[in-house]
Amino acid sequence: MVDDEEARGLLLPDDVLAAILRRLSPWDLAACRCVCKQWRDVVNGNGMLLPRSLAGLVLSHGNIRYARLFARPGVDHGDQCMPGGAVLDCCNGLLLLDGYWVRNPATGASASVPEPPYASPRVEGMGCLIDQDAFLAFDPAASPHYEVFLIPPIPCIGNSVVLAPAMLRLEWPPSPFVLSVFSSRTGAWEERAFGRQGEAAGTVADMQQDTRDFLDLYRHAEYWQGILYVHCQTNYLMRISPSDSTYRVIKPPVDVNQEYLLGKSEKGIYYALLEDDCFRLRVWILDDCSCDQIEWRLRHDSGQGLAFPTPNSDHGNWVFAPLYSDDESSDDDESEEEYEDEEQVEEEPEWDSDDDSIIPTTNDMVEQSSAFTQMLAFHPYKEIVFFGRSSRGLAYHLSSSKLEDLGEVFPTKWYHIQTYIYLRSCFPYTPCWMGELPRSFQSIQDQPTSG
Amino acid sequence: MEVDKGKGEAEETRKVAEADRDTVTLKSSDGKLFEVSKEAAARLSTVLAGMIAGGSIDDNGTDLKQIGSEALENVVDYCNKHANSIPSAALISSSISFNTAPFKEPEEWERKFVDRLSHDALFDLVEAANFLGMERLLDVTCHKISEMMKGKSPDQIREVFNIKNDYTKEELEEIRQELAWAFYDD
Numbered sequence: 001m002v003d004d005e006e007a008r009g010l011l012l013p014d015d016v017l018a019a020i021l022r023r024l025s026p027w028d029l030a031a032c033r034c035v036c037k038q039w040r041d042v043v044n045g046n047g048m049l050l051p052r053s054l055a056g057l058v059l060s061h062g063n064i065r066y067a068r069l070f071a072r073p074g075v076d077h078g079d080q081c082m083p084g085g086a087v088l089d090c091c092n093g094l095l096l097l098d099g100y101w102v103r104n105p106a107t108g109a110s111a112s113v114p115e116p117p118y119a120s121p122r123v124e125g126m127g128c129l130i131d132q133d134a135f136l137a138f139d140p141a142a143s144p145h146y147e148v149f150l151i152p153p154i155p156c157i158g159n160s161v162v163l164a165p166a167m168l169r170l171e172w173p174p175s176p177f178v179l180s181v182f183s184s185r186t187g188a189w190e191e192r193a194f195g196r197q198g199e200a201a202g203t204v205a206d207m208q209q210d211t212r213d214f215l216d217l218y219r220h221a222e223y224w225q226g227i228l229y230v231h232c233q234t235n236y237l238m239r240i241s242p243s244d245s246t247y248r249v250i251k252p253p254v255d256v257n258q259e260y261l262l263g264k265s266e267k268g269i270y271y272a273l274l275e276d277d278c279f280r281l282r283v284w285i286l287d288d289c290s291c292d293q294i295e296w297r298l299r300h301d302s303g304q305g306l307a308f309p310t311p312n313s314d315h316g317n318w319v320f321a322p323l324y325s326d327d328e329s330s331d332d333d334e335s336e337e338e339y340e341d342e343e344q345v346e347e348e349p350e351w352d353s354d355d356d357s358i359i360p361t362t363n364d365m366v367e368q369s370s371a372f373t374q375m376l377a378f379h380p381y382k383e384i385v386f387f388g389r390s391s392r393g394l395a396y397h398l399s400s401s402k403l404e405d406l407g408e409v410f411p412t413k414w415y416h417i418q419t420y421i422y423l424r425s426c427f428p429y430t431p432c433w434m435g436e437l438p439r440s441f442q443s444i445q446d447q448p449t450s451g
Numbered sequence: 452m453e454v455d456k457g458k459g460e461a462e463e464t465r466k467v468a469e470a471d472r473d474t475v476t477l478k479s480s481d482g483k484l485f486e487v488s489k490e491a492a493a494r495l496s497t498v499l500a501g502m503i504a505g506g507s508i509d510d511n512g513t514d515l516k517q518i519g520s521e522a523l524e525n526v527v528d529y530c531n532k533h534a535n536s537i538p539s540a541a542l543i544s545s546s547i548s549f550n551t552a553p554f555k556e557p558e559e560w561e562r563k564f565v566d567r568l569s570h571d572a573l574f575d576l577v578e579a580a581n582f583l584g585m586e587r588l589l590d591v592t593c594h595k596i597s598e599m600m601k602g603k604s605p606d607q608i609r610e611v612f613n614i615k616n617d618y619t620k621e622e623l624e625e626i627r628q629e630l631a632w633a634f635y636d637d
Binding site: 011013016019020021023028030031032037040106107108109433434 | 574577578581589593594596597600601602603604605608609612614615616617618623626627629630631632
């Protein structure tokens with residue numbers, strides 16, 4: 001039908017070309033970038049290879065060392081292999097792994113981060129015996145470089161060391177707060193002092209009155225618009241501004257003795273609170289327009305408790321993606337089979353809250369109260385909160401107040417394991433297809449594999 | 452509703468009908484006239500809707516200087532077919548795309564409509580759809596063109612779309628390095 005010699009070629013305005021290219025997979029986009037300069041500029045200019053969709057949730061279970069990607073079957077997450085080794089943090093498609101590796105599962109790039117300086121006392125006279133929390137700050141739209149921040153815990157909370165009364169009267173967090181920061185720009189750790197703006201969260205003694213138990217609770221950090229927001233013990237938020245080396249304490253909207261969930265979603269930084277006893281969910285958005293007036297704005301209040309559905313394995317179709325797609329010797333055959341089977345399930349519209357995967361709810365309060373329920377993460381682009389309840393993953397749509405059952409959040413092969421397995425951490429994973437990791441780039445073969 | 456299929460030559464000498472007609476006459480860059488249902492034009496094209504609402508429709512043929520007669524004939528043809536088709540549930544987003552915005556899948560007749568076009572006609576049509584603000588037609592044509600790119604190497608894409616490689620060898624190597632993950636197999 002078409003005579004190539006007569007074809008005059010495709011000369012399209014950038015916006016039309018963008019509308020075409022936007023439909024392509026990252027692999028096709030990679031080829032298109034090589035076609036000509038206009039095409040490359042359209043792909044780059046529209047950030048088409050930057051994180052823009054949720055591939056799934058990276059889940060870590062109890063004592064199991066490796067993380068797994070829990071995703072809707074059929075979503076094109078490509079050859080991304082979740083690494084062996086515990087995931088410490090995940091930021092815009094980049095994972096920070098135990099043992100200080102940084103890995104981009106989409107591109108397969110890995111880089112090692114040198115061992116951080118020993119978690120030494122940051123405040124004179126206060127020993128830090130607990131591991132510091134490590135968080136990634138990475139925004140590929142702004143820079144290919146990343147930073148790792150170590151946030152020291154409140155001194156001696158959770159252990160039996162008794163502090164001198166003088167220490168107890170000190171403010172926390174201190175000012176300046178000296179943090180260990182690794183930058184891929186320099187390839188080294190440095191101690192960076194952050195001056196506090198505004199009030200402290202309290203005194204060390206105040207902090208120690210916090211009676212929450214210190215299970216292996218995971219607190220998130222979010223990197224958004226050049227600011228790192230860290231959910232700290234006792235629920236205050238540290239708003240760290242690396243550009244001017246300052247930080248600010250943001251108190252929680254409601255003072256309760258219960259963990260909040262920090263997340264980034266459609267409109268910025270979100271904080272969610274699920275009251276244990278009645279399952280009332282409240283969600284706030286951080287109003288961070290002017291630095292002087294940072295406030296929480298209530299976005300959603302479920303009012304009475306969420307009517308959680310009775311777990312039902314007939315619902316939900318999210319599954320675990322194959323663990324090591326680059327590892328032939330994977331012993332996870334069972335799950336892979338399950339995954340492939342599921343792939344043939346007809347795809348359902350993404351987050352269509354009207355479809356029938358929205359499950360009927362039950363008012364069986366007896367059953368409701370008995371199931372262990374935890375908030376897992378926010379959807380990075382839509383106003384959805386993910387929950388884990390018993391063994392099921394759930395998605396709660398703020399706009400419609402509907403709960404959607406996603407599927408089993410524990411691989412089925414673990415059912416025979418007697419010990420209690422819990423979800424230790426959960427990160428929304430948004431693949432980033434751009435760029436090598438700067439500095440100390442090493443191929444995946446050099447990475448220690450998990451046992 | 453009486454809908455005229457665009458037959459430019461025949462329309463050329465046509466007398467202008469009374470003011471409250473239910474069609475509009477469009478004039479291609481090469482002076483051919485096409486008639487299309489006013490309702491369909493207003494519904495499918497934001498630009499034509501604006502012109503109709505603003506009273507800038509010329510009963511002797513509204514000049515569309517950017518659109519050739521072949522493309523305009525396809526546009527009119529599409530409008531007429533669309534007016535006669537019953538939107539199905541498939542119009543609602545169905546596929547899960549890699550990127551955030553889900554795209555509407557073309558319907559069967561829309562697929563056939565673009566499949567029969569030559570490459571040149573398709574490229575002209577996508578430009579015309581863009582110019583006229585025809586979101587749905589743009590969707591359908593972009594979908595078709597993106598299908599033509601899938602699974603192809605840069606060389607194959609250049610060949611299909613007759614695009615000149617304006618990279619130097621060094622530049623090309625650099626750009627491949629940036630996305631080394633995509634070219635392992637080469």
